[in-house]
Amino acid sequence: MFVMFQFEENEKKRMKAEQQRQQQKHKKQWEELVFRNESSLRELEQLQVREVTQVTDCISWERGEQ
DSSP states (O other): OHHHHHHHHHHHHHHHHHHHHHHHHHHHHHHHHHHHHHHHHHHHHHHHHHHHHHHHHHHHHHTTOO
16 A cells, blocks of 8 residues: 555655656746847847838939938
8 A cells, every 4th residue: 555655655756856847848948938039139120120221222223312
């Protein structure tokens, strides 16, 4: 009886530890995705600013406003 009880207790502890490891793993994956998303948004904003600048420069050049 005691051996079975001890096994069950050890199994519960093992399962709880595994669940915590999985939660940490998923939390880290989520944080990495958020970071990559934010980085992509910043890059997109920079590209958009660059594009607007190029269009503005082109329009100014065409008007002879060099």
